[in-house]
Amino acid sequence: MSTKITLGQCNHAxxxxxxxxxxxxxxxxxxxxxxxxxEEERRNEIIATTDIDRIGPLxxxxxxxxxxxxxxxxxxxxxxxxxxxxxxxxxxxxxxxGQQTNLQPxxxxxxxxxxxxxxxxxARWIAFCxxxxxxxxxxxxxxxxxxxxxxxxxxxxxxxxxxxxxxxTSLVGYKWAPHQVEFIIADSGIGVLESLRTNxxxxxxxxxxxxxxxxxREGESRYGKNVGHxxxxxxxxxxxxxxxxxxxxxxxxxSLTIDGTGEGVKKIVKQCPYLRGFLISIVAILPxxxxxx
Amino acid sequence: xxxxxxMSQRLAVLNFTSQNTNLAGSIPGxxxxxxxxENVTSTMSACPVFLDFAGIETATGSFLRESVLGFRDYxxxxxxxxxxxxxxxxxxxVEELEIVLAAENDAILACSLSxxxxxxxxxxxxxxxHTQKLTMDEVFxxxxxxxxxxxQTSDEVGxxxxxxxxxxxxxxxxxxxEKKGRVKFYRPVLELK
Numbered sequence: 464m465s466t467k468i469t470l471g472q473c474n475h476a477x478x479x480x481x482x483x484x485x486x487x488x489x490x491x492x493x494x495x496x497x498x499x500x501x502e503e504e505r506r507n508e509i510i511a512t513t514d515i516d517r518i519g520p521l522x523x524x525x526x527x528x529x530x531x532x533x534x535x536x537x538x539x540x541x542x543x544x545x546x547x548x549x550x551x552x553x554x555x556x557x558x559x560x561g562q563q564t565n566l567q568p569x570x571x572x573x574x575x576x577x578x579x580x581x582x583x584x585x586a587r588w589i590a591f592c593x594x595x596x597x598x599x600x601x602x603x604x605x606x607x608x609x610x611x612x613x614x615x616x617x618x619x620x621x622x623x624x625x626x627x628x629x630x631x632t633s634l635v636g637y638k639w640a641p642h643q644v645e646f647i648i649a650d651s652g653i654g655v656l657e658s659l660r661t662n663x664x665x666x667x668x669x670x671x672x673x674x675x676x677x678x679x680r681e682g683e684s685r686y687g688k689n690v691g692h693x694x695x696x697x698x699x700x701x702x703x704x705x706x707x708x709x710x711x712x713x714x715x716x717x718s719l720t721i722d723g724t725g726e727g728v729k730k731i732v733k734q735c736p737y738l739r740g741f742l743i744s745i746v747a748i749l750p751x752x753x754x755x756x
Numbered sequence: 757x758x759x760x761x762x763m764s765q766r767l768a769v770l771n772f773t774s775q776n777t778n779l780a781g782s783i784p785g786x787x788x789x790x791x792x793x794e795n796v797t798s799t800m801s802a803c804p805v806f807l808d809f810a811g812i813e814t815a816t817g818s819f820l821r822e823s824v825l826g827f828r829d830y831x832x833x834x835x836x837x838x839x840x841x842x843x844x845x846x847x848x849x850v851e852e853l854e855i856v857l858a859a860e861n862d863a864i865l866a867c868s869l870s871x872x873x874x875x876x877x878x879x880x881x882x883x884x885x886h887t888q889k890l891t892m893d894e895v896f897x898x899x900x901x902x903x904x905x906x907x908q909t910s911d912e913v914g915x916x917x918x919x920x921x922x923x924x925x926x927x928x929x930x931x932x933x934e935k936k937g938r939v940k941f942y943r944p945v946l947e948l949k
Contacts, residue, residue: 581782589774596778607813614780616813621781621818 492711492744495520499527499736515544518571518638518756519744522548522647523713527738529632529651542572544638551575551634557582564590568639576620576633576648583621591635592617595646598639604747608706611706612646612747617650619743627741643748651740655714671715672732679712679719707749713742724748750755764804764873766843767792769823770811779815785822792827802837802932804945806869811847817856824853828864828929839929839945842881843869850881857882863928865945878946880930891921895931900943 482744515521519543525532532552551573562584574591577583592613599609616635624630628651636647652658656674659665710721713735720731772791773779779788796805807824809815828840842853842864850866857863863882867875880892894909895901903919922942926933931942 535821577783580787583781584774584787586774589776592776610778610813614778614816617780617784618816618818621783624783635875670827 466627489516489568490520490524491517492520492523494623495524496735498524499738502527503736517744517746518544518548518573518636518645519647519711519742521545522634522636522649523738523742523744526649526651526740526742526749527736529739547571547573548634548636551636556631557585557588563587566590566593566597568594568601568637570640571636571638573634573636576623576630576635576650578624578630578633583624595635595637598637599644599747602639602644602747603642603749604644608747612644612745616646616745623648623650623652623741626658628658629653631742643746645747646745647743649740649742654740655708655712662745670717672717672719675712675714675717675719676732709744709746709748711742711744713715713738714740763799763839764806765797765803766806766808766869766873767795768808768810769880770808773812777811777813779812779819779823781816782822785819785826788819788823789826789830790936792823793830796827796838799837802839802866802934802945803815804841805831805838806841806843806867808843808869809849810843811845812849815849815852817852820849820853821856824864825856825862832927837932839932840864841945842866854881863930865930867946875946878948886909887917887921888924890903891918892925895922895925895942895944896948899947900941902918902941904939 480644525548533549540738556575570575572591572594574588577585577588582588596609596613599612600606604612620635621631623633627633627650629650632649632651634647634649638645654671654674655678656668656671659668659674659677665674665677665715668677706723707724709724712719712721716737718733718735720729720733722729722731763926764882766933769779769788770777772788772795773784778794792807805827807827821863824842830836831840838839842850843866845853845866853864861883863884866877866879869875880889884892891906894906898905902924903915903922906918906922907913907915919940922931922933922940925931926942930945932945934941934943
């Protein structure tokens with residue numbers, strides 16, 4: 464189902480406004496950055512419509528102004544993705560969610576991430592993780608790859624709890640369709656740069672782009688270099704190199720993209736509109752012959 | 757090669773993870789550590805504690821650091837005669853553990869353990885330097901050693917050096933240290949017969 468969301472003025476929006484018969488354009492990260500820049504300049508008088516295909520840009524849009532996410536997203540809430548996101552963001556945590564312990568994945572689902580050590584063992588959280596893993600399987604991912612991917616997601620969620628200092632704002636989500644599955648993790652915490660800079664070893668870091676690169680390097684975290692922390696991304700990065708995935712890490716005024724969906728694996732660090740906290744988007748789009756290998 | 761363990765403890769990881777077979781993150785690792793400590797039985801004499809990973813599909817480095825190495829360190833720091841041994845871990849789990857251990861120049865014992873407690877494939881995983889590896893091999897080969905005994909095997913290495921090497925292995929929980937009179941003896945946690 465096509466979900467429509469209202470966005471502010473942007474180049475794409477102008478094009479759309481001129482041609483009312485044009486099909487809604489998909490909400491991509493590129494379009495979103497355009498919108499965010501214009502919102503920052505308070506130039507949002509033109510309304511456009513767009514399709515929600517990926518949950519990553521939708522969540523990034525909500526987290527761009529986390530405290531006002533309802534004002535931005537809720538008034539035009541139509542469709543499963545938006546409704547599910549808004550409903551979940553209104554909840555304070557796992558304990559305020561219903562007793563959903565079945566393992567059948569939904570098409571799209573969001574959940575508040577654990578906010579205490581005990582919540583990591585909550586049956587609802589474990590079932591959600593299993594549904595996420597099963598979503599990968601339904602999409603056609605090989606069992607081992609799906610397990611590694613969801614393992615990496617859980618690792619990142621644990622990192623959010625440990626490092627964000629605002630795990631009450633954290634969110635996890637997945638969406639699947641045949642041959643593709645998407646995961647999202649977001650928080651509106653202190654962000655990667657500030658987190659790393661709590662360790663004097665990283666006091667030299669001054670921009671979020673460099674901080675993202677350092678954080679993703681094997682064996683580095685706010686605890687310092689090669690002290691046994693920061694191994695969580697290893698499996699994921701390894702899989703990106705060998706499988707067809709698109710990853711976007713977003714914190715502060717930068718994004719770091721690792722794209723393995725084309726030829727080879729491309730890493731791009733780019734300046735973006737400011738986003739408080741940390742957001743990770745992972746999309747696996749795999750051809751059938753790759754899926755079962 | 758196999759050996760029957762006379763006295764040991766087995767803690768099945770799967771029983772403490774709500775049957776979750778993909779283990780990730782330092783917080784869940786700390787949760788497991790708390791349960792391992794809660795469920796291990798204190799003993800008077802040296803005893804291997806098998807952390808049984810049967811049924812676990814994946815475990816990330818930070819999970820293993822907090823749980824497995826955390827438990828090993830807890831035993832060492834508490835001066836409990838308990839020696840953590842990783843049992844029945846699949847290749848993925850072992851590889852992840854090796855990365856964590858290598859980064860810290862550390863090592864731990866691993867093995868396969870049958871349902872009737874038969875131990876096979878005893879090995880050290882992680883990183884030992886050349887002299888520590890040599891010393892470990894001697895402990896495995898001889899069964900029980902002290903520094904003076906080892907110093908008699910070579911004119912080049914004195915008893916103090918051997919003593920340091922043995923103490924380093926003991927500090928990683930790889931060998932059992934026992935004082936008899938004024939002499940410290942060292943023997944393997946798992947014997948190869």
